[in-house]
Amino acid sequence: MVQTNEKRSGTNEIYIGNKPFMKYVIATMMQLKENDSAVIRARGKFISRGVDVVEVVKKRIQEAESVELNQTITTGTEGFKNDEGKHINVSTIDIVLKR
Amino acid sequence: MVQTNEKRSGTNEIYIGNKPFMKYVIATMMQLKENDSAVIRARGKFISRGVDVVEVVKKRIQEAESVELNQTITTGTEGFKNDEGKHINVSTIDIVLKR
Numbered sequence: 001m002v003q004t005n006e007k008r009s010g011t012n013e014i015y016i017g018n019k020p021f022m023k024y025v026i027a028t029m030m031q032l033k034e035n036d037s038a039v040i041r042a043r044g045k046f047i048s049r050g051v052d053v054v055e056v057v058k059k060r061i062q063e064a065e066s067v068e069l070n071q072t073i074t075t076g077t078e079g080f081k082n083d084e085g086k087h088i089n090v091s092t093i094d095i096v097l098k099r
Numbered sequence: 100m101v102q103t104n105e106k107r108s109g110t111n112e113i114y115i116g117n118k119p120f121m122k123y124v125i126a127t128m129m130q131l132k133e134n135d136s137a138v139i140r141a142r143g144k145f146i147s148r149g150v151d152v153v154e155v156v157k158k159r160i161q162e163a164e165s166v167e168l169n170q171t172i173t174t175g176t177e178g179f180k181n182d183e184g185k186h187i188n189v190s191t192i193d194i195v196l197k198r
Contacts (some may be wrong), residue, residue, distance in 0.1 A: 013135040044146075044147060045117045045147050046147070046151050047147040047156060048143060048144050048145070048146040048147045051146050051174050051190045052190045054174060055174060055175070055188075055190045067176060070141070071174070072193055073174070075150050075153060075154060075155070075170070075172070075194075077154045077158065087172065089149045089154075091147065091150045091154045095174075
C-alpha cells in the first residue's frame with residue numbers, strides 16, 4: 001500500500017487539525033505565493049480554527065501588500081461510522097482564497 | 100411551539116451561543132418561514148456550531164420541501180479588550196440563508 005504523508009501534497013489544500021496554529025497560517029501563505037490560491041479545509045470543531053487561519057492570512061496579506069484576497073466559502077456534511085458503529089454527521093467547510 | 104423572547108426579535112438574525120442546539124435550528128426554520136431569509140451569526144468557537152445549525156436546517160428543508168436554500172457566507176474579525184485589558188481578536192461568521 002502506498003501512503004503519502006502530506007495529504008495536501010500536489011494540491012493547494014490545507015487541512016486544519018491539531019498542529020500549532022501558525023503552521024497553518026504559514027502553509028496557506030506559501031500556497032498563495034506558489035499557486036496564487038489556497039483551499040483551507042476543516043471539519044467539525046476545527047471549522048472555527050479554519051476561519052481563524054483565513055482571517056489571519058487575509059490580514060497579513062492586506063498589511064504586507066495592500067491586497068484584498070478573494071474568498072469563496074462552501075459548507076457541507078460528511079457522514080461516517082464512529083468506533084461503536086454509529087452513524088455520525090460532521091459539518092465541513094472549504095474556504096478558497098485567491099489573489 | 101412559539102418562541103419570541105430572543106435577541107433576534109425584530110430582525111431575522113440568530114446569534115449562536117450556548118443554548119441547546121435544536122433551539123437554533125428551530126429559530127432558523129421559523130425565520131425562514133416568516134421572512135424567507137435568516138442570518139446565522141457566530142463568533143470564535145461558536146462558528147463550528149453555526150455551520151452545524153445551517154447544515155441541519157438545509158438538510159431538513161431539502162427533505163421536507165425538496166428546496167435547496169441559497170447560502171452566502173462572510174467572515175470577519177472583531178477586536179475587543181478582555182478582562183485584563185488585553186486586546187483580543189475574534190473571528191466572526193455570518194451565514195445568510197434565503198429561499
